[in-house]
Amino acid sequence: MSVATARGTPPARQTTSPSRRAAVIGSGFGGLAAAIRLQSMGFETVCYEAHDMPGGRASVYEEGGYVFDAGPTVITAPHCLEELFELSGRSLSDYVRLLPVTPLYRLQWSDGVSFDYVADEAGLIEQVRRVSPGDVDGYRRFADYTRQVFKKGYEDLGSVPFLNFTDMIRAAPHLARLRADRSVYATVSRFVNDEHLRQAFSFHPLLVGGNPLETSCIYTLIHWIERKWGVFFPEGGTGALVRGLVRLFEDLGGTLRLSSPVDRVTVESAGSATRHVVEAAGGPAEAFDLVVSNADVHHTYAKLYRGVAAAGRRQRRLERMAWSMSLFVLYFGTSRRYPDLAHHTILFGPRFQGLLRDIFRGHRLPEDFSLYLHAPTITDPGMAPAGGESFYVLSPVPHLGNAAIDWERVAQGYGDAILESLEPHLPGVREAIVVRRHFTPADFARRFGAYHGSAFSVAPTLTQTAYFRPHNRDPDIPGLYLAGAGTHPGAGVPGVVNSAKATCDTIAADFQVVASR
Numbered sequence: 001m002s003v004a005t006a007r008g009t010p011p012a013r014q015t016t017s018p019s020r021r022a023a024v025i026g027s028g029f030g031g032l033a034a035a036i037r038l039q040s041m042g043f044e045t046v047c048y049e050a051h052d053m054p055g056g057r058a059s060v061y062e063e064g065g066y067v068f069d070a071g072p073t074v075i076t077a078p079h080c081l082e083e084l085f086e087l088s089g090r091s092l093s094d095y096v097r098l099l100p101v102t103p104l105y106r107l108q109w110s111d112g113v114s115f116d117y118v119a120d121e122a123g124l125i126e127q128v129r130r131v132s133p134g135d136v137d138g139y140r141r142f143a144d145y146t147r148q149v150f151k152k153g154y155e156d157l158g159s160v161p162f163l164n165f166t167d168m169i170r171a172a173p174h175l176a177r178l179r180a181d182r183s184v185y186a187t188v189s190r191f192v193n194d195e196h197l198r199q200a201f202s203f204h205p206l207l208v209g210g211n212p213l214e215t216s217c218i219y220t221l222i223h224w225i226e227r228k229w230g231v232f233f234p235e236g237g238t239g240a241l242v243r244g245l246v247r248l249f250e251d252l253g254g255t256l257r258l259s260s261p262v263d264r265v266t267v268e269s270a271g272s273a274t275r276h277v278v279e280a281a282g283g284p285a286e287a288f289d290l291v292v293s294n295a296d297v298h299h300t301y302a303k304l305y306r307g308v309a310a311a312g313r314r315q316r317r318l319e320r321m322a323w324s325m326s327l328f329v330l331y332f333g334t335s336r337r338y339p340d341l342a343h344h345t346i347l348f349g350p351r352f353q354g355l356l357r358d359i360f361r362g363h364r365l366p367e368d369f370s371l372y373l374h375a376p377t378i379t380d381p382g383m384a385p386a387g388g389e390s391f392y393v394l395s396p397v398p399h400l401g402n403a404a405i406d407w408e409r410v411a412q413g414y415g416d417a418i419l420e421s422l423e424p425h426l427p428g429v430r431e432a433i434v435v436r437r438h439f440t441p442a443d444f445a446r447r448f449g450a451y452h453g454s455a456f457s458v459a460p461t462l463t464q465t466a467y468f469r470p471h472n473r474d475p476d477i478p479g480l481y482l483a484g485a486g487t488h489p490g491a492g493v494p495g496v497v498n499s500a501k502a503t504c505d506t507i508a509a510d511f512q513v514v515a516s517r
């Protein structure tokens with residue numbers, strides 16, 4: 001029997017019981033973080049993963065000794081990962097080693113200007129002075145502004161679930177004071193005049209699926225996160241971090257079921273309690289007291305909870321929302337090394353604002369691109385056979401809802417054009433390639449059920465932030481919670497790990513269990 005209660009009604013409060021069971025659907029960073037927290041809180045937790053490896057967008061490909069992290073490579077705010085281990089008195093360093101990366105990024109423009117984005121203040125100011133001496137004071141004021149935004153937006157509100165409109169009202173004066181209505185690019189432009197520096201301090205929303213021209217300046221807090229903690233790369237790659245989280249979950253007694261795509265969840269009521277019956281391939285249907293869905297939020301409502309009236313409403317609402325852009329990602333291994341590269345390089349094309357408009361609002365594939373080049377062997381040479389490099393290069397592209405591109409047809413040529421543009425930075429790269437594969441918006445849709453093939457889920461615009469984002473606890477379906485890029489606070493590894501914290505704090509309150517801290 002389907003259950004729908006009044007808006008905002010939590011499941012009936014229940015006392016702690018050792019046999020309380022939780023299902024997590026999806027083993028992305030958000031799903032694993034939620035599974036670890038639930039298991040640490042005493043729930044008997046099963047994590048279902050559709051594929052034969054964990055990690056979701058942070059999966060790993062290996063070919064011919066080349067190791068390719070498919071997705072996240074810039075690991076920031078390591079404390080939110082540490083916290084998952086500390087819940088059970090463990091330490092992250094016993095599971096995986098995080099190596100500091102410096103410079104955090106090397107930024108290069110087509111006019112030959114380059115900028116090493118470093119974490120230490122003196123070094124960064126020196127870089128600003130080199131590009132535009134007149135902008136040093138402006139940069140200092142910008143950094144101070146991002147520190148204030150970080151304090152409010154990350155420390156105070158980052159893992160608070162915005163379940164009620166009153167939560168939003170409470171935060172509104174702070175958001176107004178910080179001028180959250182302004183975009184990242186507009187805000188940066190108030191502090192610095194040089195166009196290179198404006199781009200250098202406003203590209204960050206792209207890392208979480210936002211358009212710097214439209215995303216709320218709350219996202220400038222990423223600058224302070226990077227200044228405060230730096231950027232890290234796990235030894236062995238991001239995949240090693242995922243394996244560390246899986247090992248922690250299993251050490252705690254949790255169960256991970258790989259190759260177990262969930263087809264459907266039905267909601268049954270038994271007295272005041274609610275049960276979610278999960279039907280996954282390859283096993284019998286199982287009943288749980290609650291479900292945390294880490295799957296694409298549209299897929300959760302349109303497919304997993306199909307037939308539940310409230311889910312249909314939510315699906316239609318999601319279809320009216322703005323979705324983040326997609327990505328074309330090209331993975332390639334070379335038989336030679338490029339030791340002068342930085343680990344993370346951003347290659348800005350000649351157009352910035354025009355290209356962003358084409359990516360986020362356009363209806364066709366732009367011919368030019370701005371690229372992110374990942375060269376993990378610079379930090380960890382073990383990611384490729386001796387004498388070689390394993391790279392990926394990604395290009396932000398429109399999602400399929402805006403531009404119905406036939407990726408089967410264009411992908412190879414698009415990849416060739418990107419490689420040609422890399423020649424000045426990687427001389428002879430095309431001849432040196434030993435292995436190569438690509439991942440397109442169509443693959444995001446196919447592999448992850450990503451709506452419109454979006455790489456980062458619901459776009460992080462001001463009107464889709466906090467209370468206005470899909471909630472960490474579904475308002476109408478008792479016992480259904482979300483964790484991951486589609487809920488508050490949003491995409492990116494720290495975002496989805498913090499979403500799991502907000503979600504599990506809510507579960508702790510709803511089920512009267514001591515919250516995992």
Ligand SMILES: Cc1cc2nc3c(=O)[nH]c(=O)nc-3n(C[C@H](O)[C@H](O)[C@H](O)COP(=O)(O)OP(=O)(O)OC[C@H]3O[C@@H](n4cnc5c(N)ncnc54)[C@H](O)[C@@H]3O)c2cc1C
Binds near residue numbers: 048057074207394
């Ligand atoms: C190429 C790329 C580069 C990125 N770079 C960075 C970066 O450098 N730094 C950063 O912080 N962020 C980065 N991001 C963003 C970050 O990777 C994501 O926001 C984050 O990893 C998403 O995690 P998630 O918890 O939402 O789940 P996802 O990774 O989306 O995982 C969801 C999981 O659910 C599973 N699933 C779906 N449906 C079902 C079902 N029916 N049954 C069972 N399982 C199901 C999927 O198989 C998947 O494993 C990048 C993203 C991409 C794509």
